[in-house]
Amino acid sequence: MFFVDGVRFNDLQTTLRIYRQQAKSKEEVLSYFSEADNKQEVARVYDSLMPFTVQEAILLPNSEQRMVSLRGFEIEDIVAKLDAEKIDTQTITKKQIRWDKQLKPQEVVFEDTYELFKIGAKILGVDRWWGQEPAIYFVKCQCPSTDRNYFIYVPAKVAKENDAITAIAWTMRFNGVPLNKEQYLNLMYTES
Amino acid sequence: MNKTKIKQTIQQLIWEGKTVGADWDCGGDEAIVQIHINGEVWDEPYGETSVSWQLGDLLIDILGLPSAGECYNKGEGLFHLNDQDQLVLHFSYNQYYVDYLEEKFPWTIKDPHRIRQHLSKANIDLIGGKDHFHLHTMIQQGDPIELPEEVTDAFKKQVIVLIEHLEEREPSQEKYHGQQAKGFYVQGTLTADEVVVFSVSKEYCFEENAENEQVIIID
Numbered sequence: 453m454f455f456v457d458g459v460r461f462n463d464l465q466t467t468l469r470i471y472r473q474q475a476k477s478k479e480e481v482l483s484y485f486s487e488a489d490n491k492q493e494v495a496r497v498y499d500s501l502m503p504f505t506v507q508e509a510i511l512l513p514n515s516e517q518r519m520v521s522l523r524g525f526e527i528e529d530i531v532a533k534l535d536a537e538k539i540d541t542q543t544i545t546k547k548q549i550r551w552d553k554q555l556k557p558q559e560v561v562f563e564d565t566y567e568l569f570k571i572g573a574k575i576l577g578v579d580r581w582w583g584q585e586p587a588i589y590f591v592k593c594q595c596p597s598t599d600r601n602y603f604i605y606v607p608a609k610v611a612k613e614n615d616a617i618t619a620i621a622w623t624m625r626f627n628g629v630p631l632n633k634e635q636y637l638n639l640m641y642t643e644s
Numbered sequence: 645m646n647k648t649k650i651k652q653t654i655q656q657l658i659w660e661g662k663t664v665g666a667d668w669d670c671g672g673d674e675a676i677v678q679i680h681i682n683g684e685v686w687d688e689p690y691g692e693t694s695v696s697w698q699l700g701d702l703l704i705d706i707l708g709l710p711s712a713g714e715c716y717n718k719g720e721g722l723f724h725l726n727d728q729d730q731l732v733l734h735f736s737y738n739q740y741y742v743d744y745l746e747e748k749f750p751w752t753i754k755d756p757h758r759i760r761q762h763l764s765k766a767n768i769d770l771i772g773g774k775d776h777f778h779l780h781t782m783i784q785q786g787d788p789i790e791l792p793e794e795v796t797d798a799f800k801k802q803v804i805v806l807i808e809h810l811e812e813r814e815p816s817q818e819k820y821h822g823q824q825a826k827g828f829y830v831q832g833t834l835t836a837d838e839v840v841v842f843s844v845s846k847e848y849c850f851e852e853n854a855e856n857e858q859v860i861i862i863d
Contacts, residue, residue, distance in 0.1 A: 453787075453788065454786060455765075455783045455787075457784060457785070458784045467786075484787070485765075485786045486762070486765075486786070486787055486789050487787050490786070490787045
């Protein structure tokens with residue numbers, strides 16, 4: 453048995469390919485192995501191995517293994533490698549009051565872009581579900597405070613309206629009830 | 645709970661000249677109370693109408709017998725009827741509970757077998773008390789490691805020295821609710837540094853004994 457970030461894998465090659473994907477040097481990886489045979493094998497094959505792919509990671513049977521092996525990918529990579537189809541893009545202009553370091557309020561106008569994506573579930577290893585080909589939907593947004601991109605799951609019944617704003621509205625709740633597009637556009641004053 | 649029925653039943657047994665008593669061993673996540681007739685356990689099937697089970701529950705409530713946690717109460721007693729015809733219990737008990745205080749304590753740990761070389765791939769913890777020791781390795785990367793018994797022994801000896809040091813130091817330490825620690829448990833993670841910062845758990849035991857106490861069980 454072998455370990456990556458504390459999670460057990462049964463074969464050496466998968467373990468080494470995950471390290472390759474994480475761009476670990478051969479010297480570092482060699483320091484992880486104690487058995488002479490394993491060290492020898494690492495030294496022999498490591499540089500020639502193909503890095504583990506998103507598709508392979510997604511198809512691992514164990515959820516902890518999937519988590520550990522996907523950790524090395526940027527979210528944008530995962531989206532790209534899963535052949536995500538962009539269904540809708542919408543940009544809205546927002547006005548907000550923000551406070552500077554001297555706590556002086558100032559109006560900020562900025563543009564916020566939302567993108568709605570679909571991934572065919574076949575690529576995730578799910579063929580058919582109740583006679584239909586299922587899909588996974590998510591909306592991409594950018595945090596205005598940190599500029600980080602987020603990809604948030606939305607259910608099919610919301611995504612099927614093919615509207616990125618409806619999708620992002622659904623991710624927010626008021627009294628436990630998801631917002632609709634109109635509420636999002638008219639009521640949202642601040643978000644994070 | 646039918647207190648009238650319980651009282652009538654016990655009353656009848658006492659009038660018949662039988663001795664009705666109880667003993668209990670409660671704490672550490674369970675509360676066991678047994679009712680006796682003439683020294684024999686009153687073995688009724690469990691049920692809401694069972695007198696012995698209801699009487700046991702009543703004792704747990706009235707005596708405040710513990711169940712969860714590290715609080716223990718062992719005791720025994722006999723039921724009587726007093727002048728006002730109340731059902732009373734004459735009893736004795738021993739109650740104690742355990743509390744812990746934590747502190748950090750740095751201690752030098754030598755590594756004669758050079759197991760620190762494995763720290764790039766494993767977390768290695770030293771966990772123990774005076775009577776037990778565990779060298780816990782959790783592999784994070786690569787292949788497993790096997791540590792021979794002499795490695796464990798080498799660390800165990802050092803942890804015992806640490807615990808003896810803590811015991812010797814204890815009289816100079818501030819008391820906790822009038823008590824000094826009676827047991828020490830340590831946990832430390834090996835790092836590249838020779839000095840390991842241990843979490844020391846100090847155990848304090850509080851005990852209370854009572855003889856010939858009396859309490860009204862049912863008016």
